[in-house]
Structure formats: structure tokens, C-alpha cells
Amino acid sequence: MTNIKKILHTRMGFFSLAVILFWIKTYIGYQSEFSLGVEGIMQQFILLINPIATTIILLSIALYFKSSKKAYIALVVVYALMSILFFSNILYYREFSDFLSVSTILGAGNVSGGLGASTFALLHTTDFLYLIDIILLIALLASKKVMIDNRPFKKRYAFAATIVGFTLFAANLTLAESDRPQLLARTFDRNYIVKYLGLNFFTAYDGYQTAQANQVKANADESDIEGVMNYIDEHFTEANPEMFGIAEDRNVIYLHLESFQQFLIDYQLETETGESLEVTPFINSIYHDNDTQSFSNFFHQVGQGKTSDSEMLLENSLFGLSQGGAFTQVGESNTFQSASQILGSEKNYTSAMFHGNVGSFWNRDNTYKSMGIDYFFDDEYYSFTEENTLEYGMKDKIFFKESVQYLEQLPQPFYSKFITVSNHFPYPLDEANVDFPAATTGDSTIDNYFVTAHYLDQAIEEFFAYLKDAGLYDNSIIVLYGDHYGISNSRNETLAPLLDKDPETWSSYDNAMLQKVPYMIHIPGTGNGKINTQYGGQVDSLPTLLHLLGVETKDNILLGTDLFSENHDQTVAFRDGNFVSPKYTVDGSSIYDTETGELIEDPAEEVLAEVEQLREDVSTQLSLSDSILTSDLLRFYTPEGMITTDPADYDYRDQLARMKAINEGSGTEATSIYSQNGNQSTVDLYNTNAPELLQDSSGVVDETQPAETENPAETELTE
Numbered sequence: 001m002t003n004i005k006k007i008l009h010t011r012m013g014f015f016s017l018a019v020i021l022f023w024i025k026t027y028i029g030y031q032s033e034f035s036l037g038v039e040g041i042m043q044q045f046i047l048l049i050n051p052i053a054t055t056i057i058l059l060s061i062a063l064y065f066k067s068s069k070k071a072y073i074a075l076v077v078v079y080a081l082m083s084i085l086f087f088s089n090i091l092y093y094r095e096f097s098d099f100l101s102v103s104t105i106l107g108a109g110n111v112s113g114g115l116g117a118s119t120f121a122l123l124h125t126t127d128f129l130y131l132i133d134i135i136l137l138i139a140l141l142a143s144k145k146v147m148i149d150n151r152p153f154k155k156r157y158a159f160a161a162t163i164v165g166f167t168l169f170a171a172n173l174t175l176a177e178s179d180r181p182q183l184l185a186r187t188f189d190r191n192y193i194v195k196y197l198g199l200n201f202f203t204a205y206d207g208y209q210t211a212q213a214n215q216v217k218a219n220a221d222e223s224d225i226e227g228v229m230n231y232i233d234e235h236f237t238e239a240n241p242e243m244f245g246i247a248e249d250r251n252v253i254y255l256h257l258e259s260f261q262q263f264l265i266d267y268q269l270e271t272e273t274g275e276s277l278e279v280t281p282f283i284n285s286i287y288h289d290n291d292t293q294s295f296s297n298f299f300h301q302v303g304q305g306k307t308s309d310s311e312m313l314l315e316n317s318l319f320g321l322s323q324g325g326a327f328t329q330v331g332e333s334n335t336f337q338s339a340s341q342i343l344g345s346e347k348n349y350t351s352a353m354f355h356g357n358v359g360s361f362w363n364r365d366n367t368y369k370s371m372g373i374d375y376f377f378d379d380e381y382y383s384f385t386e387e388n389t390l391e392y393g394m395k396d397k398i399f400f401k402e403s404v405q406y407l408e409q410l411p412q413p414f415y416s417k418f419i420t421v422s423n424h425f426p427y428p429l430d431e432a433n434v435d436f437p438a439a440t441t442g443d444s445t446i447d448n449y450f451v452t453a454h455y456l457d458q459a460i461e462e463f464f465a466y467l468k469d470a471g472l473y474d475n476s477i478i479v480l481y482g483d484h485y486g487i488s489n490s491r492n493e494t495l496a497p498l499l500d501k502d503p504e505t506w507s508s509y510d511n512a513m514l515q516k517v518p519y520m521i522h523i524p525g526t527g528n529g530k531i532n533t534q535y536g537g538q539v540d541s542l543p544t545l546l547h548l549l550g551v552e553t554k555d556n557i558l559l560g561t562d563l564f565s566e567n568h569d570q571t572v573a574f575r576d577g578n579f580v581s582p583k584y585t586v587d588g589s590s591i592y593d594t595e596t597g598e599l600i601e602d603p604a605e606e607v608l609a610e611v612e613q614l615r616e617d618v619s620t621q622l623s624l625s626d627s628i629l630t631s632d633l634l635r636f637y638t639p640e641g642m643i644t645t646d647p648a649d650y651d652y653r654d655q656l657a658r659m660k661a662i663n664e665g666s667g668t669e670a671t672s673i674y675s676q677n678g679n680q681s682t683v684d685l686y687n688t689n690a691p692e693l694l695q696d697s698s699g700v701v702d703e704t705q706p707a708e709t710e711n712p713a714e715t716e717l718t719e
């Protein structure tokens with residue numbers, strides 16, 4: 001013990017203690033917090049040693065300080081920064097099942113609005129154990145249990161420590177390459193990098209790749225678009241003649257169902273009393289309606305950008321980036337050919353986005369301008385109060401009600417999207433709005449998910465009723481879609497019993513199937529609706545919509561294909577390179593029979609060849625999408641008839657006044673529903689049972705008032 005104390009009182013001894021503590025902490029975190037897919041003794045050994053090398057390299061920085069006091073301070077600071085990065089990744093992984101990229105970290109300011117409660121919900125009671133070592137190191141120095149070694153420290157010792165770190169890393173990399181050849185050349189899965197080389201290396205490597213991507217954009221030229229054009233020519237599928245143009249000239253209304261997964265459709269939650277309750281009865285009715293084209297095998301395809309990635313897919317038929325969010329990285333600077341720009345050019349549509357949250361969230365206020373979106377109604381246009389808002393913005397029922405004062409002024413035909421937020425992790429809802437029981441798994445995220453989904457369902461029903469009463473319903477095409485998963489993979493085994501699945505046999509196939517999200521195209525009056533079973537994803541939404549509206553797409557750069565086309569490509573690429581097809585579901589090296597869900601343990605050569613071809617097709621689609629975004633390739637190609645837009649021409653201030661001026665200036669030619677209603681507002685036609693709006697002037701809920709009607713004393717909203 002005396003010898004240990006003597007060692008700790010030396011600079012190298014304290015350095016060694018810090019290395020050991022961080023090594024132990026990291027290894028415990030690897031095993032308990034991340035699903036890294038470690039298999040076999042070799043991978044277990046690599047996982048054990050991989051934190052050592054980069055820890056030594058980073059902490060050895062402190063050894064180069066000549067001043068002893070500064071050296072100890074530097075060591076603690078570097079140690080704390082490493083710990084913060086490690087713990088931040090733990091929290092991020094709990095929700096996203098992924099690791100923090102440099103782009104995500106740098107773009108944190110664009111996604112930080114209202115993240116407090118969701119971060120708090122990710123915390124565990126044992127998390128202090130990941131930070132207690134920092135306190136220990138500081139306490140040892142502050143209490144002088146460990147004395148600062150004021151003796152001169154030769155730089156060659158610091159250099160030797162760094163060399164040891166790099167030598168160990170070289171050995172680590174050699175072992176990793178022997179177990180996983182071309183590890184760094186095929187970085188389609190971040191888990192592999194972390195599993196073999198560690199979290200610190202992943203962060204550094206990701207930073208290098210980000211810098212390289214920026215250089216790629218600077219070096220791109222017109223010839224780089226040729227490969228994309230060749231793919232589009234080969235991949236294009238003709239529209240189904242029976243569906244082409246059946247919704248021509250109708251308004252487009254996208255209803256963004258936040259975090260809504262396909263398993264909620266027709267799901268009945270069994271209560272503690274044994275009663276089964278339908279979670280989303282109205283959305284279910286739309287799913288089965290004779291005027292709805294519904295899809296039972298439709299998947300989200302988002303990456304780290306989540307909701308914003310779903311928008312990139314739906315607006316542009318392009319994937320989000322492999323690292324970080326495309327909206328925050330390239331949204332402001334890139335050229336796009338979005339749905340808004342195409343419809344504005346081809347059919348003279350007006351476009352508008354509605355979102356009851358800050359406009360800078362996911363950099364929407366800038367990205368929408370780059371996409372040529374005419375109007376964006378963000379938090380500046382809504383009456384926020386403590387009672388009517390949640391962490392990610394305005395409660396859905398109030399959001400829809402307050403949106404119609406703007407919707408009624410839009411010139412028709414219009415292209416619009418309403419982004420809901422109430423069904424968002426961690427799924428909070430105040431008691432006044434809860435009229436559906438929670439599940440009883442013991443995981444509050446899963447349990448409350450059904451409560452907020454039911455609230456969203458009610459909000460959608462109220463909005464549909466308004467569309468009918470206001471005269472917008474019959475001349476619109478209404479698309480309901482889920483943007484991404486609501487329950488992350490880390491919680492799926494807890495969810496399993498509610499889906500009549502065994503947690504013990506839960507597999508990556510089951511995780512893949514839970515990435516299904518609703519996709520419903522409701523076209524009133526058509527009467528040819530059905531539930532379509534073909535496989536597809538969000539990248540297919542735009543070509544499908546454009547064909548329904550009677551817009552030819554052969555000259556447009558769209559990576560998806562029309563879901564109704566006879567030759568529609570049914571291979572669904574996930575952002576991490578895995579995929580689903582009607583025949584095979586592939587997760588890493590695991591191949592499943594999609595129809596049965598059985599793992600193909602010893603695939604025949606024919607199966608391997610088929611899967612390899614599908615893998616190459618997926619890789620091509622993803623890499624071309626990345627090239628288009630990272631190199632801004634659309635600046636080199638403009639389809640015939642496309643009207644180019646300049647972001648500087650868009651201004652999202654005073655929009656209501658501008659719309660009113662347009663309507664007044666158009667006289668009898670005005671096409672807004674407000675104008676067609678004899679310049680009378682339709683806002684009073686909106687009925688909601690939102691308790692926040694059923695209050696008298698004293699703020700007390702008026703329980704004598706019917707839930708279906710709004711409070712006539714409600715104050716009129718102003719811009």
C-alpha cells in the first residue's frame with residue numbers, strides 16, 4: 001500500500017490511475033449501455049483493450065506541460081471532457097441506438113430547443129457512477145491525498161507515453177483488421193468502429209470524414225452528376241396509368257404523425273381490468289377507408305436527422321446523411337429540387353409548412369427557403385402558453401386549431417404539411433388531456449406512448465372535421481405518414497409482450513419490422529382504396545405523389561420509385577446499409593427470410609449471391625444520395641421547366657398580412673377558401689375538446705360546456 005501511495009504521488013503514477021479508471025469505466029459502459037454485437041473470444045478481447053490506447057494518447061497531452069500544477073489541471077480537464085463525451089454518447093444511444101457524430105455535436109444548437117425533459121427522461125439512477133471517477137480524481141488532489149509532484153518531468157517520458165499509446169493502437173488495429181477485414185474502408189455501421197477501435201477513435205475518425213466531405217463539395221464539378229443521371233435513367237419506373245393524375249389539381253395536405261409506428265394501426269391495448277381499448281380509432285378508420293390507399297409494408301428510412309431526415313426523404317426523395325442531420329449540415333447552402341419547387345413550376349402550387357415549434361429547430365427556417373417553400377408558420381405565429389405547450393412545441397389539438405387561420409388564406413391549389421409534436425419522446429401529457437390508460441410494462445416511455453398516440457388520433461379527427469366543414473376536404477389529397485420509430489430498439493424487448501412476442505427470442509428481424517410506419521393516401525371520392533402490401537419506404541413518397549397529381553417525373557432526380565408502378569423497386573434501404581425486401585431482411589451479416597422471420601443460418605451460394613446484389617443496389621442508392629447532398633450536385637442540373645428559386649427571396653415574417661394582401665389584390669380571381677367563403681373566416685368552424693380552450697375568463701374549466709364545441713368566449717388569435 002505504501003508503494004502504491006508513493007507511485008500515486010508521482011506525475012506518471014497519477015496519470016496511470018486516470019488511465020485505469022477511464023479504461024474500467026469505458027469497458028463497463030460498453031457492456032451495459034451499448035448493443036455492439038460482440039461475438040466470440042477475439043471480439044471480447046478487442047473490446048476489453050480498445051479503450052486503453054486512445055485514453056493513453058489523449059491523457060498524455062497533460063504530460064507535456066512544464067508546470068506541474070498546469071499538468072495536473074490539464075489531465076483533469078482532458079479526463080472530464082472524455083467523460084462528458086462518453087456519457088453524452090450513452091444518453092444519445094439510449095434514444096437513437098447510435099453514436100454522436102461530429103456533425104451532430106456541431107449542429108447541436110439547431111436541435112437543442114426544448115431538449116431538457118427528454119434528456120432527463122433518459123437518465124438512470126445509476127448514471128452517477130459514470131461521473132464519480134472525475135469527482136474522485138479532483139477530491140484526491142484537493143484533499144492532498146495525492147500530492148502534486150513538483151519535480152521536473154522530462155519530455156521524453158511524455159513522448160514515450162504517447163508512443164506507447166500509438167503502439168497499442170497499432171496492435172489493436174491489427175487485431176481488428178484480422179477479425180474484420182477492411183474495417184475502415186467499409187464504415188457502414190458505427191457499431192463496428194466502436195466495437196473494434198473504441199468511442200474516442202470513432203469520434204476522431206468521424207471528424208476526419210466530415211472534413212473530407214466538406215472538401216469533396218468544394219472539389220465537385222458538373223461531370224459528377226453523370227453517375228446520378230445514369231442511375232435515374234435505369235431506375236425510373238413508369239406510372240400506373242390507372243393511378244396517374246387521379247388527384248390532379250387537388251390541394252396536398254401532409255399530416256406528419258410524430259413517432260407513429262405501424263403497429264399502432266388497429267392495436268387494442270388491454271387494460272388492467274381486462275378491457276381492450278382501440279388506441280387510434282380515427283386513424284384506423286382512415287386506414288381502412290374506401291378512399292384511402294394504405295400501405296402495410298412501408299418503412300421509415302431516417303438516420304440521425306430523424307424527423308428532419310423524413311422531411312428530406314418526402315420533400316426531395318433523397319436520404320438524410322450518413323452522419324448528422326442533412327438539414328443542419330447542407331440545408332442552408334445546397335440547391336434542391338423539392339416537391340414545392342416541382343409543383344410550383346409544373347402546376348402553380350403555393351406551399352406552406354406548419355410547425356408549432358421554433359423555426360430554427362433542425363434549421364428549418366433556412367432549409368425551407370432553400371427548398372422554395374413559400375410560407376413557414378413557426379412558433380412566432382402561435383400563442384404559446386405554459387398550459388398549451390409541451391417540450392417540442394404546441395399541443396396538437398391547439399396547434400391544428402390555431403393553424404387554420406393561416407390555412408384558409410392560402411391560394412389554392414396548395415401544398416402543405418402539418419408537423420405534430422405531442423406524440424414525441426418522452427411522451428408527456430398533462431392530466432387534463434389524458435383520457436386513455438397507459439400500458440403497464442413499467443417503462444414510462446412505452447407506457448405513455450399509447451396515451452399520447454390516442455391524443456394525436458383525436459387531434460387528427462378534429463382537423464378532418466374542419467376540412468369537411470370548411471369545404472377543403474373534397475378537393476384535397478390528404479397524406480398521413482409516420483416519420484420514424486417511437487420506441488427505440490433498446491426498448492423493443494420490453495415492448496415485445498404487448499405485441500405477443502417473446503423477449504427471449506427477439507431478434508434484429510423483429511427490430512427491422514418495427515421500423516414500419518403508416519403511410520396512407522386519402523383521396524376523397526375515388527372509392528378505389530385498399531391496403532397495399534408492396535414494400536416501400538419514404539424515399540418513394542415523392543414520385544408516388546407527383547404521379548397521382550399528374551406530374552411526369554422522368555427528368556427529375558428522384559431516388560425512389562412510384563409505389564403504384566408495376567416495376568416499383570421493393571428493396572427498402574435503411575440509412576445504416578441494412579435493408580428489407582419481400583424476400584430477405586438483412587442486418588449486418590444476418591440474413592432472414594422476410595416472410596417467416598426465420599434466420600437463414602447456412603445460406604446457399606444462390607442466396608448469398610442474391611443478397612450481395614441487393615446489398616450493392618442499396619449501397620449505390622445511399623452513396624448516390626450522399627454524393628448529391630455532400631457535393632451539392634443539383635446545382636449542376638435543372639430539369640426543363642423547373643423554375644429556379646433563390647433563398648434570399650423568401651421571408652417568413654408578416655406572412656398572414658401578405659397572404660391577405662394577395663387575396664385582396666386578386667379580387668374575384670382569389671382562390672383561397674377564405675375568399676371563396678365570401679371573405680368570411682372559417683376559424684369558427686373548428687371544434688375541439690382541448691381543455692385549455694374550454695375555460696371561462698377566470699381560467700376555470702367550464703364543465704357544463706359540451707366537449708365538441710369550442711368556447712365562444714375564446715379570444716381571437718392574432719399574428
